[in-house]
Amino acid sequence: MLDERKLTVLRAIVEDYVSTTEPVGSKSLVDRHHFDVSPATIRNDMAVLEEQGFIAQPHTSAGRIPTDKGYRLFVDRLSSVKPLSAAERRAIESFLAGAYSLDDVVMRTVRLLVQLTRQVAVVQYPSLTRSAIRHIELVSLAPQRVLLVLITDTGRVEQCTVDLPDAWDDAAVSHVRAVLNACLGGHKLADAAAMVTDLSDRIPAEERANANAVFSVLLASLIERNEEKFVFAGTANLAAQDFSRGLRDVLEALEEQVVLMRLLGEAPGPAILTVTIGSENQVAGLEATSVVSTGYGNPAQPLAKLGVLGPTRMDYPGTMGAVRAVARYVGQILMES
Numbered sequence: 546m547l548d549e550r551k552l553t554v555l556r557a558i559v560e561d562y563v564s565t566t567e568p569v570g571s572k573s574l575v576d577r578h579h580f581d582v583s584p585a586t587i588r589n590d591m592a593v594l595e596e597q598g599f600i601a602q603p604h605t606s607a608g609r610i611p612t613d614k615g616y617r618l619f620v621d622r623l624s625s626v627k628p629l630s631a632a633e634r635r636a637i638e639s640f641l642a643g644a645y646s647l648d649d650v651v652m653r654t655v656r657l658l659v660q661l662t663r664q665v666a667v668v669q670y671p672s673l674t675r676s677a678i679r680h681i682e683l684v685s686l687a688p689q690r691v692l693l694v695l696i697t698d699t700g701r702v703e704q705c706t707v708d709l710p711d712a713w714d715d716a717a718v719s720h721v722r723a724v725l726n727a728c729l730g731g732h733k734l735a736d737a738a739a740m741v742t743d744l745s746d747r748i749p750a751e752e753r754a755n756a757n758a759v760f761s762v763l764l765a766s767l768i769e770r771n772e773e774k775f776v777f778a779g780t781a782n783l784a785a786q787d788f789s790r791g792l793r794d795v796l797e798a799l800e801e802q803v804v805l806m807r808l809l810g811e812a813p814g815p816a817i818l819t820v821t822i823g824s825e826n827q828v829a830g831l832e833a834t835s836v837v838s839t840g841y842g843n844p845a846q847p848l849a850k851l852g853v854l855g856p857t858r859m860d861y862p863g864t865m866g867a868v869r870a871v872a873r874y875v876g877q878i879l880m881e882s
Contacts, residue, residue, distance in 0.1 A: 647700030794830030
């Protein structure tokens with residue numbers, strides 16, 4: 546167990562190293578933070594912190610830098626989430642409120658996280674597996690072709706064309722559209738998939754061939770298009786960080802969809818702010834990174850997750866505050882839309 550002074554020394558080392566990128570020595574600690582003890586006492590405290598694995602000496606005669614264990618203690622016990630200023634909150638709200646579609650919301654969110662944190666931002670689209678059908682649209686493109694548009698309650702839009710065996714007039718298209726929305730509207734996608742096979746009975750016999758072609762494509766959409774979808778931005782920020790040797794590994798890892806899922810956390814549990822530091826990341830190539838993530842949408846059952854990735858030498862309080870604030874505003878916009 547560390548006493549309060551040693552915890553304070555660790556906090557000072559983390560904050561100084563994050564801001565200066567230079568290993569921290571006992572003399573600079575005393576000069577900057579005006580500890581009420583002698584430099585010798587601070588050196589003794591640093592020796593204890595090093596012995597217990599919270600700080601390390603990168604090379605002989607250098608100062609000390611935090612280890613993953615040191616950052617973890619800093620996050621768990623020492624740091625507080627930095628609140629955003631009123632001006633920052635207004636800017637976030639105004640920027641996100643101007644979005645006109647789900648795609649725009651997601652793209653604005655990822656850009657906003659990059660601007661606020663100067664890290665790599667990752668945003669997951671609301672999951673289709675937890676979405677319900679808001680509306681199904683059928684649009685005639687030609688006598689034997691229609692456009693099928695599936696709109697979910699989270700704003701996702703999936704569309705595809707359907708080739709029909711016979712010509713179809715507008716009245717028949719309208720009738721099938723009405724049946725689809727009456728029977729499937731408001732149902733979760735997983736439940737709707739099981740209901741599609743029963744819809745043929747509601748269609749006149751002479752229209753069933755075309756209707757079944759639509760139902761078949763819709764069923765494929767409901768079953769097969771439940772993939773998770775992510776966007777990320779800000780990889781240029783990595784060039785200025787601590788990845789001179791491992792930058793290629795980090796960039797290659799970010800290109801993998803499954804990696805993004807693991808980074809943000811696959812469990813759709815409550816929207817808890819999570820910080821994963823350094824070696825806690827189980828993804829090859831990301832051992833020198835930290836990830837701050839949380840869910841957005843309904844706090845008890847988030848629609849999806851968002852977060853940022855950067856070096857372990859990260860401004861944790863500021864990053865945690867930005868991620869939490871952006872998630873809150875994105876959730877409000879989507880739940881109100």
